Amino acid sequence: MKIIVDAFGGDNAPLEILKGSAAAVAAYGCDILLCGDESVIRKVAADNQISLAGMEIVHAPDVISMEDEPGEVVKTKKNCSMAEGLRRLAAGEGDAFVSAGSTGALLIGSTLLVKRIKGIKRCALAPILPSDSGFYMLIDGGANVECRPEMLEQFGIMGSAYMEKVMGIKAPKVGLANVGTEPTKGGELQHEAFSLLSKAPVNFIGNVEARDFPAGVCDVLVADGFTGNVILKLTEGVAGTLFGNIKGILKANLKGKLAAAMIMPGLKAFKKRMDTDEYGGAPLLGTSKPVFKAHGSSNAYAFQNAIRLACDFAKGNVIGTIEESLQGSK
Amino acid sequence: MKIIVDAFGGDNAPLEILKGSAAAVAAYGCDILLCGDESVIRKVAADNQISLAGMEIVHAPDVISMEDEPGEVVKTKKNCSMAEGLRRLAAGEGDAFVSAGSTGALLIGSTLLVKRIKGIKRCALAPILPSDSGFYMLIDGGANVECRPEMLEQFGIMGSAYMEKVMGIKAPKVGLANVGTEPTKGGELQHEAFSLLSKAPVNFIGNVEARDFPAGVCDVLVADGFTGNVILKLTEGVAGTLFGNIKGILKANLKGKLAAAMIMPGLKAFKKRMDTDEYGGAPLLGTSKPVFKAHGSSNAYAFQNAIRLACDFAKGNVIGTIEESLQGSK
Numbered sequence: 001m002k003i004i005v006d007a008f009g010g011d012n013a014p015l016e017i018l019k020g021s022a023a024a025v026a027a028y029g030c031d032i033l034l035c036g037d038e039s040v041i042r043k044v045a046a047d048n049q050i051s052l053a054g055m056e057i058v059h060a061p062d063v064i065s066m067e068d069e070p071g072e073v074v075k076t077k078k079n080c081s082m083a084e085g086l087r088r089l090a091a092g093e094g095d096a097f098v099s100a101g102s103t104g105a106l107l108i109g110s111t112l113l114v115k116r117i118k119g120i121k122r123c124a125l126a127p128i129l130p131s132d133s134g135f136y137m138l139i140d141g142g143a144n145v146e147c148r149p150e151m152l153e154q155f156g157i158m159g160s161a162y163m164e165k166v167m168g169i170k171a172p173k174v175g176l177a178n179v180g181t182e183p184t185k186g187g188e189l190q191h192e193a194f195s196l197l198s199k200a201p202v203n204f205i206g207n208v209e210a211r212d213f214p215a216g217v218c219d220v221l222v223a224d225g226f227t228g229n230v231i232l233k234l235t236e237g238v239a240g241t242l243f244g245n246i247k248g249i250l251k252a253n254l255k256g257k258l259a260a261a262m263i264m265p266g267l268k269a270f271k272k273r274m275d276t277d278e279y280g281g282a283p284l285l286g287t288s289k290p291v292f293k294a295h296g297s298s299n300a301y302a303f304q305n306a307i308r309l310a311c312d313f314a315k316g317n318v319i320g321t322i323e324e325s326l327q328g329s330k
Numbered sequence: 331m332k333i334i335v336d337a338f339g340g341d342n343a344p345l346e347i348l349k350g351s352a353a354a355v356a357a358y359g360c361d362i363l364l365c366g367d368e369s370v371i372r373k374v375a376a377d378n379q380i381s382l383a384g385m386e387i388v389h390a391p392d393v394i395s396m397e398d399e400p401g402e403v404v405k406t407k408k409n410c411s412m413a414e415g416l417r418r419l420a421a422g423e424g425d426a427f428v429s430a431g432s433t434g435a436l437l438i439g440s441t442l443l444v445k446r447i448k449g450i451k452r453c454a455l456a457p458i459l460p461s462d463s464g465f466y467m468l469i470d471g472g473a474n475v476e477c478r479p480e481m482l483e484q485f486g487i488m489g490s491a492y493m494e495k496v497m498g499i500k501a502p503k504v505g506l507a508n509v510g511t512e513p514t515k516g517g518e519l520q521h522e523a524f525s526l527l528s529k530a531p532v533n534f535i536g537n538v539e540a541r542d543f544p545a546g547v548c549d550v551l552v553a554d555g556f557t558g559n560v561i562l563k564l565t566e567g568v569a570g571t572l573f574g575n576i577k578g579i580l581k582a583n584l585k586g587k588l589a590a591a592m593i594m595p596g597l598k599a600f601k602k603r604m605d606t607d608e609y610g611g612a613p614l615l616g617t618s619k620p621v622f623k624a625h626g627s628s629n630a631y632a633f634q635n636a637i638r639l640a641c642d643f644a645k646g647n648v649i650g651t652i653e654e655s656l657q658g659s660k
Contacts, residue, residue, distance in 0.1 A: 132571050142509055146517040179472060179559040187476040187556060210563035214571040226517060227560055229509040233540035234561060238568040241462050241544040246576060249596035256596065259589035266579035266586065 001028075001311050004094035007036030008063045008081040009101025010296050010303075014041060017100065018050045020303025025054035027304065030311055033094050035060045036081040060084035066296070070104030074112050082106065086113040089289050095314035096290035098306050100298045106284065106291065107143050114287045117319060119326045121148070123286030124155050124225070125293060126162065127232055128279040131216030137163055138221050141282060142229030149192035152176070152222050153200050157325045158285040159220035160202040165316030166283075166309065167219075175208035175218030177227055183207065189224065197222070201325050239274065280305030283313055285322075290314045331358075331641050334424035337366030338393045338411040339431025341627050344371060347430065348380050350633025355384035357634065360641055363424050365390045366411040390414035396626070400434030404442050412436065416443040419619050425644035426620035428636050430628045436614065436621065437473050444617045447649060449656045451478070453616030454485050454555070455623060456492065457562055458609040461546030467493055468551050471612060472559035479522035482506070482552050483530050487655045488615040489550035490532040495646030496613075496639065497549075505538035505548030507557055513537065519554065527552070531655050569604065610635030613643055615652070620644045 005021050007014045014036060021032050031054055034041055038059040045052050062080035064073050073083050082101050086109045089097040097114075099106055103125065111123055124140035139159040144151065156174045163172040176194055178186045183194050185207055197204045208218055213231065223231060250260040260267075280302055281294040290313040294306035335351050337344045344366060351362050361384055364371055368389040375382050392410035394403050403413050412431050416439045419427040427444075429436055433455065441453055454470035469489040474481065486504045493502040506524055508516045513524050515537055527534045538548055543561065553561060580590040590597075610632055611624040620643040624636035 132574075145509060177560065179475060179556060210560040211567040211570075213564060214567045226509060227557060230507065230540040230557055230560060231564060233509075234543060234564050235568055237541040237544045238565055239572060240541075242569060242572050244462070245600055249593050249600060252596055255592040259592040262585040262589040263579050266582055270575055270579060 001314060002031040002033060002094040003307050003310050004033045004035065004085045004088050004097045005307070006081045006085050006097070006099035006101055007034045007041055008060075009099040010294065010298050011100075012297070012299060013100065014044050015048060016298060016300045017303055018045055019048070019300035020298070021055060021307065022050050022052070023300060023304040024307035028308055028311055030054075030307065032056070032307075033058060033085075033088060035085040035088070037061050058084055058088060064102055064105045066102050068102070068105065070102060070108045073102075073105040073109040083109055083113065086110060086291075089291070090114045096292060096310040098292045098294055098303075098310045100281070100294035100296055100303065100306070103142070103293060103296075106293055110284055110287045110291045114289050114291060116286050117288050117322055117326070120154055120158070120286040120322070121151050122154075123284055124158065125282050126159055126285050127282035128167075129232070129235060130274045131214055133216035135167075135279065136213070136216055136219055136221055137167075138223065138228055138231055139285065140223060140225040140228045141232050142225045143284075144225040145229075146226070147189065147224035149189055149196055152189070152193035152224065153196035154286070154326075156197050156202050156204065156220060156222045157200055158322050159222065161318050161321040161325060162283055162285060162313070163219050165318045165321055166312045169219050171203040172219035173205045173217070174202045174220040174222060175205050177213070177221055177223035177231065178207035178209065181207045181209060193222070280307075280309050283309070283318075285318075288319065290319065331644060332361040332363060332424040333637050333640050334363045334365065334415045334418050334427045335637070336411045336415045336427070336429035336431055337364045337371055338390075339429040340624065340633075341430075342629060343430065344374050345378060346628060346630045347633055348375055349378070349630035350628070351385060351637065352380050352382070353630060353634040354637035358638055358641055360637065361385070362637075363388060363415075363418060365415040365418070366393075367391050388414055388418060394432055394435045396432050398432070398435065400432060400438045403432075403435040403439040413439055413443065416440060416621075419621070420444045426622060426640040428622045428624055428633075428640045430611070430624035430626055430633065430636070433472070433623060433626075436623055440614055440617045440621045444619050444621060446616050447618050447652055447656070450484055450488075450616040450652070451481050452484075453614055454488065455612050456489055456615050457612035458497075459543075459562070459565060460604045461544055463546035465497075465609065466543070466546055466549055466551055467497075468553065468558055468561055469615065470553060470555040470558045471562050472555045473614075474555040475559075476556070477519065477554035479519055479526055482519070482523035482554065483526035484616070484656075486527050486532050486534065486550060486552045487530055488652050489552065491648050491651040491655060492613055492615060492643070492646075493549050495648045495651055496642045499549050501533040502549035503535045503547070504532045504550040504552060505535050507543070507551055507553035507561065508537035508539065511537045511539060523552070610637075610639050613639070613648075615648075618649065620649065
């Protein structure tokens with residue numbers, strides 16, 4: 001298994017990317033193809049005693065930043081680490097590609113350089129969110145602001161394949177994000193997507209109301225990218241605000257600090273369960289080869305997890321499964 | 331000030347509605363016109379020692395339930411307490427109408443029996459949500475699943491008028507729910523709504539990302555009813571899940587229980603701040619006379635608050651302000 005890594009993507013690149021890659025080589029025995037400025041990679045590795053064993057380096061001097069227009073990845077920034085990695089993936093020089101860089105650039109670059117699976121209308125970003133019963137996949141998390149019903153059907157098919165093959169869930173429950181559970185709820189997009197998903201080769205459980213998302217009533221939550229992005233960011237926002245307030249109460253005075261010490265093990269276990277670093281980021285589903293988006297804020301641990309999931313993404317033959325399901329849905 | 335009350339709307343009607351109404355008469359000195367089955371009202375009041383001083387009763391024997399199709403409020407259930415109250419409001423027999431009954435029925439009934447403000451395209455439900463800096467209004471909370479840009483502009487104008495006149499916020503900050511802060515973010519609906527709101531007679535602060543809603547960066551958050559409903563219910567869902575887990579940690583063992591006792595005052599104050607009963611429900615904005623939707627689960631305290639807000643809604647001349655703003659936006 002060889003994973004192609006964008007060594008210059010994300011807030012903590014290249015140091016945390018190199019650390020995470022080295023840890024992944026040690027833990028999973030995979031090979032890594034690092035894309036980025038070779039001299040900088042070698043210097044950062046040497047300065048921080050990071051072993052480059054099991055890793056090759058492909059020199060790519062440019063960097064596409066969060067400030068760049070996403071389209072620049074195939075225009076003025078053709079020689080950036082992300083574009084180079086995607087070209088190598090397309091050429092079959094590795095089994096999967098991982099980047100913590102700009103989501104927009106990764107979407108455009110993947111679509112143009114790696115191409116979509118035949119028949120897939122749009123690629124979607126599919127983050128994994130914590131829930132009361134474990135976790136669930138949200139698809140689309142924000143790649144496609146405007147969607148047609150057949151795109152939502154395909155999101156359900158792709159998400160189901162990933163959750164089964166990579167996350168090990170048998171017959172994943174697929175739900176449609178809606179304003180009520182009755183089939184007549186929502187607008188035209190939801191009505192038609194409901195009808196298509198009912199006939200698709202997935203375990204469709206119907207509409208799911210937003211109140212029930214965090215409870216984990218489904219394994220794959222299908223939404224257009226606008227709604228999905230709101231779901232993703234609002235979940236983070238509400239959780240962050242509440243944790244901030246609880247923290248404030250626990251730090252307010254001596255009693256609070258004593259209380260904090262008493263419930264620390266429980267709080268820590270809960271925090272770990274809620275920690276998205278465990279899930280490493282989000283697969284990009286719909287490309288003809290596995291592309292994995294690590295969190296922009298990835299530290300070494302999160303990036304190592306992203307590499308592990310990219311290995312499973314390739315090993316699990318998710319893309320072959322999606323291709324078969326597309327045949328089944330026709 | 332005379333408030334018309336639907337005595338048979340909501341999960342806890344008529345008992346909690348009667349208690350809340352009696353408390354409102356005592357606290358605010360308003361008069362109340364109770365709509366509902368007169369003999370039942372008199373019996374429940376007598377059985378529970380609730381004074382009916384300051385209240386008149388209009389006999390309306392039917393009840394529209396959550397199971398009824400909303401449209402039945404003007405068809406087979408014409409004699410229900412809600413329809414009767416709306417007709418009395420339209421006839422000028424009271425200054426505002428409050429119901430904890432079916433939201434769908436209230437929307438249809440208000441639109442058909444009370445009518446919209448001239449020029450207003452759609453009525454919107456405008457719940458108040460807690461935020462880190464106090465609270466904010468979400469408009470539309472779910473009345474209109476599919477929206478046009480000019481509807482979003484009007485939601486901003488109506489929300490701004492209410493927050494200024496009823497909640498006492500000077501030049502309320504109006505934000506547009508979107509997937510990023512740049513004006514180019516979102517789909518066609520958001521682009522056009524952004525442009526219209528920029529020229530509208532409100533303090534428009536631009537797009538707001540979902541991560542920032544709970545921080546309270548704006549006083550009025552404008553969204554189409556589909557997105558708004560997801561925001562409303564997901565906020566409740568995430569908060570409920572997190573509180574449930576924290577509660578579990580605090581009840582897990584003796585240490586947890588001791589810790590709970592130590593931080594109880596802080597937790598209670600925080601819970602009160604998050605408690606939507608304080609805000610009593612949501613105004614329905616766009617009708618030609620004040621209509622206020624109390625929570626379906628309202629207890630006496632929440633319903634009393636709803637009556638207070640309905641009084642302020644009428645006193646504040648919100649509808650006159652909206653009419654003036656509509657002139658200004660042309």
